[in-house]
Amino acid sequence: GQKVVLITGCSSGIGMAIAVRLARDENKRYYVIATMRDLKRKDKLVEAAGDAYGRTLSLLTLDVCSDESVKQCVDSVKDRHIDILINNAGVGLVGPIEALSLDDMKQVFETNFFGVVRMLKEVMPDMKRRRSGHILVISSVLGLHGVAFNDIYSASKFATEGLCEGVAIQLLKFNVTVSMIEPGPVNTEFEMKLLTDVSKKEFAGADAETLDHFRNCYLPTQVNLFQGLGQTPEEIAKCTQKVIESPRPPFRNLTNPLYTPIVALKYADETRSLSVHTFYHMLYNLGGVMNVSVRIMKFLSGGWLRRRTISPI
Numbered sequence: 001g002q003k004v005v006l007i008t009g010c011s012s013g014i015g016m017a018i019a020v021r022l023a024r025d026e027n028k029r030y031y032v033i034a035t036m037r038d039l040k041r042k043d044k045l046v047e048a049a050g051d052a053y054g055r056t057l058s059l060l061t062l063d064v065c066s067d068e069s070v071k072q073c074v075d076s077v078k079d080r081h082i083d084i085l086i087n088n089a090g091v092g093l094v095g096p097i098e099a100l101s102l103d104d105m106k107q108v109f110e111t112n113f114f115g116v117v118r119m120l121k122e123v124m125p126d127m128k129r130r131r132s133g134h135i136l137v138i139s140s141v142l143g144l145h146g147v148a149f150n151d152i153y154s155a156s157k158f159a160t161e162g163l164c165e166g167v168a169i170q171l172l173k174f175n176v177t178v179s180m181i182e183p184g185p186v187n188t189e190f191e192m193k194l195l196t197d198v199s200k201k202e203f204a205g206a207d208a209e210t211l212d213h214f215r216n217c218y219l220p221t222q223v224n225l226f227q228g229l230g231q232t233p234e235e236i237a238k239c240t241q242k243v244i245e246s247p248r249p250p251f252r253n254l255t256n257p258l259y260t261p262i263v264a265l266k267y268a269d270e271t272r273s274l275s276v277h278t279f280y281h282m283l284y285n286l287g288g289v290m291n292v293s294v295r296i297m298k299f300l301s302g303g304w305l306r307r308r309t310i311s312p313i
């Protein structure tokens with residue numbers, strides 16, 4: 001029969017693309033419950049879903065930061081029956097940590113980490129009882145390696161990866177599968193907004209030298225990586241569907257093959273120095289140079305490293 005899929009954060013970006021792709025499945029294998037904080041923001045999704053809306057796609061309100069909202073939403077699903085839970089809602093935060101407020105940092109964890117915890121607490125017990133289910137998390141390559149000036153976001157994704165590694169073991173006993181989707185850069189409006197907001201922000205609290213690194217090394221590298229290697233939300237949706245339909249869904253799933261070598265550096269050198277030094281050079285020595293990081297990523301993924309290391313996927 002049809003599988004019930006509940007997705008968080010569907011008003012834009014990757015969540016919206018996954019909702020539309022699954023709801024428009026030719027064979028109507030999915031009944032999608034697309035959730036968002038504020039249903040006033042439903043128009044783009046409804047338009048993209050076309051005639052799937054009202055048939056294989058329905059909408060519900062869900063704020064992953066509210067216990068009440070999560071419970072109300074799941075309670076309003078027929079028999080509380082969810083076959084596939086896709087934790088997508090997330091927020092970003094960039095900048096030198098000296099210049100970021102603890103409140104902003106906590107908000108990132110509240111959404112990216114505790115948001116997933118809330119969903120798990122509400123959905124997992126039913127899946128265990130039914131002895132079936134698939135839980136996915138839209139994590140990030142930044143859940144696998146750190147990048148300067150993305151420290152808090154990266155930490156929130158590492159935390160989620162750690163959480164799910166443990167949960168995956170426990171749930172295997174109940175025939176429930178857990179999969180992490182780890183995209184590299186994805187060109188969503190959110191990302192562009194983040195970068196333009198950042199160029200206006202003052203970042204009081206950070207010294208001039210750090211701010212110079214942030215503005216003149218980090219930001220140009222980021223822009224180049226997004227322009228040179230960025231994927232579309234639709235590509236992430238396609239990967240996610242592939243994982244859902246896999247007979248044995250892997251735990252970790254990179255979506256961008258160009259990131260395989262840079263992630264594999266961690267596994268190639270257990271001291272992690274290789275990773276730290278590679279990112280250091282990409283940031284400080286090459287950051288300002290147009291597209292060099294992009295060329296390094298492409299070189300590595302075509303070259304020796306891919307042949308010598310085991311794919312982390």
Ligand code: NAD
Nearest residue numbers: 009011012013014063064065088089090140185186188190
């Ligand atoms: P996006 O901003 O378009 O999507 C995030 C969605 O989450 C938005 O619709 C937002 O309204 C929603 N959201 C935020 N807080 C929420 C809350 N408390 N409750 C419910 N919904 C909430 O950006 P996106 O790029 O589509 O991000 C989706 C996921 O993909 C995030 O978890 C993000 O960390 C991850 N990701 C993004 C990229 C990228 O480069 N864009 C790369 C790797 C991973």
